[in-house]
Amino acid sequence: MTIYLTIAVIILIFVVIFQISKASEYVSTLKGDEVSRKQNNKINGFLMVVFLVLGLVGVWYCNHVLFDRTLLAHDSASVEGARVDSMLWVTLAVTGIVFLATQIVLFWFAFKYQEKENRKVFYFPHSNALEVLWTVVPAITLTVLVVIGLRNWFLFTGAPPQNAMQVEVTGKQFGWIFRYPGKDGAFGKKYYKNIDPASNTIGLIWDDQLTHDDVVTEQTMYIVKGKPVKLIIGSRDVIHDVGLSHFRLKMDAVPGIPTTLWFTPKYTTAEMKEITGNPNFVYEISCDQMCGNGHYSMKGIIEVVSQEDYDLWMAKQKPYYLSAFPDKDPENAKPAPAVAVKSTSNAEIEKPVKL
Amino acid sequence: MSNEAVLHAHSGAHDGHEDHSHEHHHQSFISKYVFSQDHKMIAKQFLITGMVWAVLGGFMSVLFRLQLGYPDSSFPWLETILGKWAKGGHITPEAYYALVTTHGTVLVFFVLTAGLSGTFANFLIPLQIGARDMASPFMNMLSYWFFFAASIVMLSSIFVETGPFSGGWTAYPPLSALGDASPGSKSGMDLWIVSMALFVVSSLLGGLNYIATVLNMRTKGMSMTRLPLTIWALFFTAVLGVLSFPVLLSGFILLIFDRNFGTSFYLSDIFINGVGALPNEGGSAILFQHLFWFLGHPEVYIILLPAMGMVSEILSVNSRKPIFGYMAMIGSLFAIAILAFLVWAHHMFVTGLNPLLGSVFVLLTLLIAVPSAIKVFNWLTTLWRGNIRFTPGMLFAIGFVSLFISGGLTGIWLGNSALDIHLHDTYFVVAHFHIVMGVASMFGMFAGIYHWFPKMYGRFLNNTLAYVHFWVTIAGAYMIFWPMHYEGLAGMPRRYYDYSIWESFKQFQDLNQFISLVAMIVFAVQFLFLFNFFYSIFRGRKVTTQNPWDANTLEWTTPINPGHGNWPGEIPEVHRWPYDYGKDGVDFIPQTTPVGADESVEH
Numbered sequence: 001m002t003i004y005l006t007i008a009v010i011i012l013i014f015v016v017i018f019q020i021s022k023a024s025e026y027v028s029t030l031k032g033d034e035v036s037r038k039q040n041n042k043i044n045g046f047l048m049v050v051f052l053v054l055g056l057v058g059v060w061y062c063n064h065v066l067f068d069r070t071l072l073a074h075d076s077a078s079v080e081g082a083r084v085d086s087m088l089w090v091t092l093a094v095t096g097i098v099f100l101a102t103q104i105v106l107f108w109f110a111f112k113y114q115e116k117e118n119r120k121v122f123y124f125p126h127s128n129a130l131e132v133l134w135t136v137v138p139a140i141t142l143t144v145l146v147v148i149g150l151r152n153w154f155l156f157t158g159a160p161p162q163n164a165m166q167v168e169v170t171g172k173q174f175g176w177i178f179r180y181p182g183k184d185g186a187f188g189k190k191y192y193k194n195i196d197p198a199s200n201t202i203g204l205i206w207d208d209q210l211t212h213d214d215v216v217t218e219q220t221m222y223i224v225k226g227k228p229v230k231l232i233i234g235s236r237d238v239i240h241d242v243g244l245s246h247f248r249l250k251m252d253a254v255p256g257i258p259t260t261l262w263f264t265p266k267y268t269t270a271e272m273k274e275i276t277g278n279p280n281f282v283y284e285i286s287c288d289q290m291c292g293n294g295h296y297s298m299k300g301i302i303e304v305v306s307q308e309d310y311d312l313w314m315a316k317q318k319p320y321y322l323s324a325f326p327d328k329d330p331e332n333a334k335p336a337p338a339v340a341v342k343s344t345s346n347a348e349i350e351k352p353v354k355l
Numbered sequence: 356m357s358n359e360a361v362l363h364a365h366s367g368a369h370d371g372h373e374d375h376s377h378e379h380h381h382q383s384f385i386s387k388y389v390f391s392q393d394h395k396m397i398a399k400q401f402l403i404t405g406m407v408w409a410v411l412g413g414f415m416s417v418l419f420r421l422q423l424g425y426p427d428s429s430f431p432w433l434e435t436i437l438g439k440w441a442k443g444g445h446i447t448p449e450a451y452y453a454l455v456t457t458h459g460t461v462l463v464f465f466v467l468t469a470g471l472s473g474t475f476a477n478f479l480i481p482l483q484i485g486a487r488d489m490a491s492p493f494m495n496m497l498s499y500w501f502f503f504a505a506s507i508v509m510l511s512s513i514f515v516e517t518g519p520f521s522g523g524w525t526a527y528p529p530l531s532a533l534g535d536a537s538p539g540s541k542s543g544m545d546l547w548i549v550s551m552a553l554f555v556v557s558s559l560l561g562g563l564n565y566i567a568t569v570l571n572m573r574t575k576g577m578s579m580t581r582l583p584l585t586i587w588a589l590f591f592t593a594v595l596g597v598l599s600f601p602v603l604l605s606g607f608i609l610l611i612f613d614r615n616f617g618t619s620f621y622l623s624d625i626f627i628n629g630v631g632a633l634p635n636e637g638g639s640a641i642l643f644q645h646l647f648w649f650l651g652h653p654e655v656y657i658i659l660l661p662a663m664g665m666v667s668e669i670l671s672v673n674s675r676k677p678i679f680g681y682m683a684m685i686g687s688l689f690a691i692a693i694l695a696f697l698v699w700a701h702h703m704f705v706t707g708l709n710p711l712l713g714s715v716f717v718l719l720t721l722l723i724a725v726p727s728a729i730k731v732f733n734w735l736t737t738l739w740r741g742n743i744r745f746t747p748g749m750l751f752a753i754g755f756v757s758l759f760i761s762g763g764l765t766g767i768w769l770g771n772s773a774l775d776i777h778l779h780d781t782y783f784v785v786a787h788f789h790i791v792m793g794v795a796s797m798f799g800m801f802a803g804i805y806h807w808f809p810k811m812y813g814r815f816l817n818n819t820l821a822y823v824h825f826w827v828t829i830a831g832a833y834m835i836f837w838p839m840h841y842e843g844l845a846g847m848p849r850r851y852y853d854y855s856i857w858e859s860f861k862q863f864q865d866l867n868q869f870i871s872l873v874a875m876i877v878f879a880v881q882f883l884f885l886f887n888f889f890y891s892i893f894r895g896r897k898v899t900t901q902n903p904w905d906a907n908t909l910e911w912t913t914p915i916n917p918g919h920g921n922w923p924g925e926i927p928e929v930h931r932w933p934y935d936y937g938k939d940g941v942d943f944i945p946q947t948t949p950v951g952a953d954e955s956v957e958h
Contacts, residue, residue, distance in 0.1 A: 014882065017820070017823060021819035021820045022817070024819045025818070029896070040745065041743075041745050043822075044745035044750060045743070058837070062837055063841075066841035066866065069845055069863065070844040071844060071845055083773075084776070084777045087774060088774060091771065094767075095765070095768070098760075098764060099760065099761065102735065103757060103761075106735060109735060109738040109741075110743060113739065113740060113742065114743050115742050115744050116742065119742045120937075121674070121675050121741050121936070122741075123936075123938050124676065124679060124740065125680075125934065130732075131680050131683045131729065131733075134728055135725060142722070146718055146721050146771070152773035153714060153776075157710035173627075173628060192624040192632055195632060197628065203626070237533075237536055237625055237626060238527075238528075238529045238530040238536050238537075238625075239529070243846065243848060245777075246846070246859070249776055249777060250705055250779060251705050251776075252705050254640050254707060255623060255640060256624040256638065256639070257623075281858065284857060284858060286846070286859070288779065288780040288781070288848045288849075289780060290452075290523040290527070291530060293448040293449050293521070293537060295852075296852040296854075297856065299856065299857065
């Protein structure tokens with residue numbers, strides 16, 4: 001019912017606007033087109049300044065209300081992200097000045113040079129000096145921004161520090177799988193055709209000894225404060241994206257083509273709760289690449305903890321191999337039966353594994 | 356082919372003198388209004404089809420903004436119109452993603468490509484260069500009907516059982532290639548590709564025609580440097596389209612093979628829940644993105660350049676002053692057209708692309724800001740010391756400049772890869788491209804419609820309605836898209852159906868509601884324009900003078916209602932550039948006026 005009422009009201013308003021408009025057209029014909037045109041011109045010229053002033057107030061008000069809800073209200077949670085922030089402020093300063101200057105000039109000129117009875121327009125078809133000026137100045141400014149940007153870019157995409165820990169991140173519809181290399185510090189090989197949703201979610205090749213101590217978890221990733229972490233990112237199905245807004249970074253997860261991303265977390269989750277004043281704060285991994293109907297719910301959690309807490313947590317994790325083959329687990333008393341390893345052909349093992 | 360030959364090819368041999376008039380044609384309803392070969396009628400067909408799509412595409416955005424603004428409310432009427440796609444009055448995620456995808460596809464291709472350059476290239480090129488019609492009126496007609504066919508196929512995809520394509524307008528595989536990964540990628544995607552393929556054909560037929568016409572059919576005296584900037588812009592637009600649309604088609608053809616014939620161009624190492632491991636190995640999902648954005652980025656300029664051209668013309672006419680830096684304007688259009696082909700990978704900074712390659716694209720992308728800056732400063736200088744008439748067309752032209760500045764500046768943020776790595780695929784991007792490409796180009800289109808409506812229909816649009824339309828739309832556009840920058844700065848991702856489960860993004864619920872409300876108001880106000888448009892075709896105030904805006908260009912030398920062939924007598928000869936406004940104290944000097952003996956020689 002309300003919907004019909006709303007539509008009726010809207011139509012009514014439109015009819016009123018339309019009738020007024022039609023009437024004003026008749027009036028203008030009576031007054032003479034030229035007279036009414038000049039009246040309209042004055043009104044619109046005045047509105048140009050009104051729009052400029054209200055617009056600038058609106059820009060201020062919008063910032064006033066919304067700034068605290070953005071990430072910029074707090075420090076970046078990664079060392080590298082701080083560089084993104086500082087670059088962002090520089091870019092904001094440059095573009096902000098240009099924005100204010102050009103918008104003010106635009107609407108001010110529109111107001112100031114509105115049609116006047118005896119104004120002589122200035123025939124000014126070109127000026128080489130002016131055109132060179134506003135070719136060269138933007139070019140120089142942009143060069144500065146490019147230099148700052150590329151220095152950061154090569155840092156972000158360059159090799160991580162030697163002491164970086166490694167975590168493999170795999171996206172799937174609609175969740176995240178994490179793998180840690182285990183005690184040997186190396187990831188075992190995997191092949192997607194070995195994937196079994198029940199016991200081998202990323203298709204590890206069990207014939208490769210290196211897989212035997214790899215730890216696989218879902219949904220929550222643990223990393224260490226102050227220790228660079230290198231993510232090796234892949235996808236099991238469609239393209240996803242590891243979006244790390246608090247760390248100011250992101251990288252796509254592409255099936256068949258591993259990508260990498262590294263950063264150094266600055267604050268533990270607990271510290272961020274205090275910094276943001278939000279007791280429910282968590283580091284979230286958002287999928288930032290359209291990946292299907294569950295895209296909006298594809299959430300991962302990152303727990304940033306101290307080295308001790310990390311070691312404690314890691315000590316509790318069982319290698320994935322043991323959950324795939326519970327009978328090999330020394331905790332299960334039963335002696336191991338003869339090799340029950342899922343057959344994996346040699347050809348598949350020799351296939352160059354993308355890692 | 357000469358102008359006269361084109362016109363008379365199907366109406367018998369006349370020699371184009373005063374006695375020739377179009378009454379000779381004896382056009383039936385079908386040949387005049389449906390399968391018309393008159394460029395002016397084809398322009399109107401493109402325009403009205405584009406308007407239908409704009410309403411549909413805009414309505415889709417209202418529907419998905421309802422979900423974003425009021426995720427907890429239920430709207431029973433939604434179930435009435437959408438059926439199973441809005442069970443219980445809630446738009447389902449499937450429907451949400453289908454709406455977002457179709458909105459994007461339709462607005463980018465059908466409204467802002469076909470509706471904008473299709474309309475104005477067809478309408479203005481022959482009229483402003485002094486030609487009777489296009490180089491090939493028949494191809495021109497085909498161009499519209501291929502577009503119409505594309506429209507029908509796209510429309511039909513909305514009604515298939517598994518729903519229309521829902522993987523985003525960029526259609527990245529593997530999502531778009533695998534029906535098992537998303538129901539929208541089943542038959543809905545087949546129809547989407549067919550529709551897009553037809554659209555590419557339409558675009559090529561039109562584009563080749565525009566290029567041929569501009570190069571070959573200019574009237575006597577109309578050298579390239581006497582062309583109005585509209586024509587230059589439409590010319591570069593056509594060149595961009597002709598060189599880039601085939602690449603998109605090739606990308607789609609490979610996608611069709613991957614979807615239907617078991618190839619692995621884009622597919623590798625894929626395991627689908629409930630289906631298992633797919634046999635495809637060795638493909639690259641990123642290859643599609645390169646092919647797509649090789650069109651996709653020039654496409655942005657295909658949308659923007661016609662608006663820039665029309666705005667340049669309208670600003671100059673209504674400031675009663677020459678456009679400042681005519682040659683610099685052409686030069687910057689040319690620079691933009693060249694650079695448009697060299698920046699596509701800035702959409703792909705976070706795909707894991709080689710960082711060195713990425714850095715080259717950063718440099719080239721930020722280079723585009725230079726010609727863009729030249730254009731903005733030249734527009735501002737055109738206003739300086741003018742004598743401005745705020746016709747509705749002029750208001751929208753000024754609005755375009757404002758929006759182009761606002762949206763263009765955020766391009767400097769996103770084009771810098773080290774910032775993009777943070778802001779990519781957030782609402783910052785949504786704000787950026789909607790302002791600079793979406794709304795700005797819509798403003799260019801409105802400016803063009805208001806300015807050339809008297810030439811199209813021999814009547815004026817109602818001014819009061821136009822003023823209301825302008826002020827509400829520009830204020831609304833800023834209120835919708837400006838706050839989105841802040842959502843982006845909070846890292847809020849695009850294309851999310853619901854943010855309530857996200858600790859990092861749920862703080863914007865009230866803002867989303869505000870944005871949705873404004874979006875609905877702005878959408879409603881467009882009906883004022885639509886009503887004004889259709890009402891004025893039949894009942895608007897009649898144009899009584901040949902040249903209502905006191906403009907210099909050739910279209911205003913035709914009769915008030917030009918027939919097929921545009922000029923009843925010979926085509927006028929051109930003696931000067933189109934921007935002699937206020938020269939030597941004379942308000943305006945049409946292009947057809949010979950240069951006087953005592954005229955100053957500037958320009």
